[in-house]
Amino acid sequence: MQWESYLFQDEKTGAFFHYTENAFFDQSHVFSEPSANHILWNQGSTELKFYCDANLIYLPPHSFTTTTSFHFVRLIPNQEPFTCISFNREFYCLRDHDHEISCNGILFYGAQTFAIHNLDPVERESAHQIFQLFKVEFEKKDPVHGEMLVSLLKVLIIILTRIGKKQVRAIDGNSQEIELIRRFNLLVDLNFRQQKQINDYAFELGVSAKKLSSTFKKAKLDPPLTRIHQRIILEAKRLLLFSLKSVTEISDELGFEDMSQFSKLFKKITNESPSQFKTGISERQSQEQQN
CATH class of the missing domain: 1.10.10.60 (Homeodomain-like)
Known part of the structure; x- marks a missing residue:
């Protein structure tokens, strides 16, 4: 089974961005940047497992989670592949751009408990479309290539943040x-x-x-x-x-x-x-x- 992998690096700025459809077999890239944040998405039909800070995490089908450079992640072999996007602050700084995406405290920094977010069919399709746009952009090598990847990442994070906020919808969407x-x-x-x-x-x-x-x-x-x-x-x-x-x-x-x-x-x-x-x-x- 073929799976796609893409790496973007800028030696001048230190920017790092990586996309893979098989995080375990692509670990040499996934964890090559110690300061990277990660979006892990189980697009398959079976539950996936991995360790985070020595805790065994179960990622249900059609769900995602996020980790930061503060987490210690260890992937488990012999499972269905799952998708991972990795990026560092030189590529896109979540804290500096919090006013744009408002994800901190929901997806990334500030989550005291490990959050698993489930995607319904509509949300799944929205995320899938963004991932397809990433794949199209991987073929481009023009001067605005890096900026386009950043723009797509921002859209993806905004979509996932909206999903994450549903976990506090017990307050009636206030x-x-x-x-x-x-x-x-x-x-x-x-x-x-x-x-x-x-x-x-x-x-x-x-x-x-x-x-x-x-x-x-x-x-x-x-x-x-x-x-x-x-x-x-x-x-x-x-x-x-x-x-x-x-x-x-x-x-x-x-x-x-x-x-x-x-x-x-x-x-x-x-x-x-x-x-x-x-x-x-x-x-x-x-x-x-x-x-």
Whole structure:
């Protein structure tokens, strides 16, 4: 079965863009740029699996998810191929252009829990049309080629962001409240090391802590404080798994006054201490390698 792959790079700017219809067999390109963001789309009819930050993720048929350079992704072989678009900030900076696409806090930065977004038949067709336009553009080599790829990526992200916002449609499509949730998620992602209280974020957002909490409750989402804690623990897990830093060093990096505060929060969220978590992951990975 043939599958398509395309790589765009600009040596002057450092821009990187990659498209593949078989992410596993094209990993040399997919993960060649450490700072890249990824859009993973399961266009097939069977569930696909991969690891993200040591967690096993199940991607249902006709669904997509996103990862950033902060995620550690490991693909699993012997599955149906799935489509992946990768790009770095030199190609298109999500944070600098948030006013254009409003995806941060919905698709990319600021998602404390790993989000899987399902596409209905109409949405599937819209995304498919954009992917077909990408394929047409891959054949072009004119001076505006890079700009066209950026434009298509923006359209795709806007379409996927609209789909992602449906996950907070429990608030009856209130655009102001959806925007409040989105901005809170992004602020947490930027400031969780320094700011750990709801009041800190409510002040920056220009609302009361009560209003912020009630908005999340109305949307049937985890409370704001839980989301702050989830982001802290997510970063802690990454540092425990993928760095050589001690628990004390990680506690300091995450802005805790002493290690006991950090360990208490970690155990409250995960039901195990930081050391137990790291040991448990190492044992499971050893078992997987033996199998």
